Amino acid sequence: MRELSLNVLDIAQNSVAAGASLIEIALTEEPEKHSLAISIRDNGKGMTPQQVAAVEDPFFTTRTTRKVGMGVPLFKLAAEQTGGSLVIQSEVGAGTDITAYFRTDHLDFTPVGDMASTMTALITMNLHIDFVYRRTYGEKSFTVDTRELKKILGEVPLNEPSIAQWITQFINENTQEIFTEV
Numbered sequence: 542m543r544e545l546s547l548n549v550l551d552i553a554q555n556s557v558a559a560g561a562s563l564i565e566i567a568l569t570e571e572p573e574k575h576s577l578a579i580s581i582r583d584n585g586k587g588m589t590p591q592q593v594a595a596v597e598d599p600f601f602t603t604r605t606t607r608k609v610g611m612g613v614p615l616f617k618l619a620a621e622q623t624g625g626s627l628v629i630q631s632e633v634g635a636g637t638d639i640t641a642y643f644r645t646d647h648l649d650f651t652p653v654g655d656m657a658s659t660m661t662a663l664i665t666m667n668l669h670i671d672f673v674y675r676r677t678y679g680e681k682s683f684t685v686d687t688r689e690l691k692k693i694l695g696e697v698p699l700n701e702p703s704i705a706q707w708i709t710q711f712i713n714e715n716t717q718e719i720f721t722e723v
Contacts, residue, residue: 544654545579545643548619551612552581552639553663557670559585561636565673566660568653572679575646576625577653582638588631596629616641623647657712660685664708665700674712681719685712 549566556564561583570577588596596613617627620641631637643650660674664687674685685708690699697704 544652545619546654546656546659548612548616548641549579549581549656550659550663552616553659555612556581556583556585556637557663557667559583559587559637561585561670563671563673564663565675567675567677568656569675569677570645570679572645575644577643577645578640579643580638580640582636584636587633587635587637588629589633593629593631597627613639619643619651622649622651657709657716660712661705661709665705668699676712676716676719678719683715683719 553564553566563584565580565582567580567582568577569580597617613627613629616639620627620643623644624647625642625644627639627641629637629639656674656676660672664672671687671691672685673687676683687699690704690708694704699705699708
């Protein structure tokens, strides 16, 4: 994939399909160490140890609509191409945590891409699921939590166009702010 945000979208869609009611997505970058960790954690149905072992195989999928599952293998490849790795922790009935580690100074590091649009799409297309998005760069961070947004907005749905636009703008502005030197 051309940007890591598309990997995140694909893995998060797996969480949706697994029946998650809460999906947490965290990007944690440590610039002095040239490292980035991307974590997608859910409280879905989880996987057996056999499924965890098989999920990195592109010819393994639990979907019935197609016979291949490229999301995790491509995410793993993107991490490994930078000298990083991918770790999957899962428990049946408790959910799954997939974390990819990247070297950001490596020639083959894939750009993060448009996380604002990715998160807005996930949030507005899955109103029955709560999302927590945290972006950290060094000592600076921000969080978007749909549980808080729903409390504030009351009956106004998160897929209302002006709200969706605000979510995208909020993520973009805060991302720019945490990357700005003091």
